[in-house]
Amino acid sequence: MNVETALQRLKEKGYKRTKQRERILEIFVKQDQYIAAKEILKEIQNDFPGVSYDTIYRNLYMLTDVDILEATELGGEKHFRLGCDTHGHHHHFICTTCGKTKSIEFCPMDSINENLSGYDVENHKFEIYGKCPQCH
Amino acid sequence: MNVETALQRLKEKGYKRTKQRERILEIFVKQDQYIAAKEILKEIQNDFPGVSYDTIYRNLYMLTDVDILEATELGGEKHFRLGCDTHGHHHHFICTTCGKTKSIEFCPMDSINENLSGYDVENHKFEIYGKCPQCH
DNA sequence: ATTTAATTCGTAATGATTATTATTTCGAGA
DNA sequence: TCTCGAAATAATAATCATTACGAATTAAAT
Known part of the structure; x- marks a missing residue:
């Protein structure tokens, strides 16, 4: 973009x-x-x-x-x-020091096998926090 | 508790x-x-x-x-x-209307297969948002 | 009961966000 | 190009959540 x-x-x-x-x-x-x-x-x-x-x-x-x-x-x-419409939907590793991110292609909603019948899922959040190689 | x-x-x-x-x-x-x-x-x-x-x-x-x-x-x-120390580590479905939650036993960190070498993972968040059966 | 540190109260400060109103600017059409 | 109305902005002020602080109170150890 x-x-x-x-x-x-x-x-x-x-x-x-x-x-x-x-x-x-x-x-x-x-x-x-x-x-x-x-x-x-x-x-x-x-x-x-x-x-x-x-x-x-x-x-x-x-x-x-x-x-x-x-x-x-x-x-x-x-x-x-x-927004990264190039990669489509994805998640992020977020560095808690500098704020830089790394894309995580894996989406938990693809793997989850949990009974949510009756629940209206609108959204989800999956983020991994830590230190990137530069801040480590 | x-x-x-x-x-x-x-x-x-x-x-x-x-x-x-x-x-x-x-x-x-x-x-x-x-x-x-x-x-x-x-x-x-x-x-x-x-x-x-x-x-x-x-x-x-x-x-x-x-x-x-x-x-x-x-x-x-x-x-x-x-906190729910009885069940051990898990995540939540959170109703955006009433705040009630449903435990999600599935943890994405168990299934993820992404190269994070060099990154120091400290934490993660996985939450699903939506309407519970009562608020739906 | 005395003592002391933890806790609370009352209030003020901060920091992010939102709202308001007057003014300016964009850009479509004459 | 010029004009006009809608959209956008500037310059505040207001709001809301959160944090801070000194003085007063209180829990609990001795």
Whole structure:
């Protein structure tokens, strides 16, 4: 996923192209890892000193809505990263030091053999936490 | 796990027996589901109008530390429930409406076959979210 | 009963997120 | 190109969960 493709998808959905959105997308394309909202804010303030959290959150949620980003919760903060529609559904190893991730292709829902009749499964979370080779 | 057993374990670890702690434990023993901090506060204020969040959180974290409770994050809020040391390690289906859980004996770490050499695995989370039969 | 450290209370601070309103900007159509 | 309305943003302020802190209280050991 590159910036232009993402902006194209936004356009199809009726969203406008703004400098701030471009910049947000650039950040995610450049860094392939989970990033907290405040990191995004800090980064963008280099170019747009006045950006507010409102802009950040509104865009992060919107981008998650249209499946350009995906979100998870790390240490009480929402983190976002580029959705990987290239790999399809998968999970992550998440480094608890630097936040970098490694894709886990294995999905427990494929192997699980548990009786869940009567239960309406909407979602699931499988994440492995630890230290990546660099932080180890 | 009943209240007395829990208080016994606390005593062994050097923690004092207080009315507030008893009351917190009672709540968890009575309701076998994930509960948010503010629910605990509300419940306890019936008996102790003056309890502060400080007391709630300090105790919830302490009880999680000594493995009497276990924690998860639901909708941006930390939720707690009695730990289930009877069954050993397992996971949960969590109802996103009422917080009730169903044990999942299957653990993905037993089936996973992914190359994680160089990575130091410390922990993992596997949870299934949805509606339980009652809330469905 | 005395002592002491643990615990609680009352309240204030923090930090992430959400909401509000006025202003600006994008981009479709004249 | 110009104009206009909708969408997006800036600049706050408000909210909500969580954490912090000093003073007062209390459990329990001696």
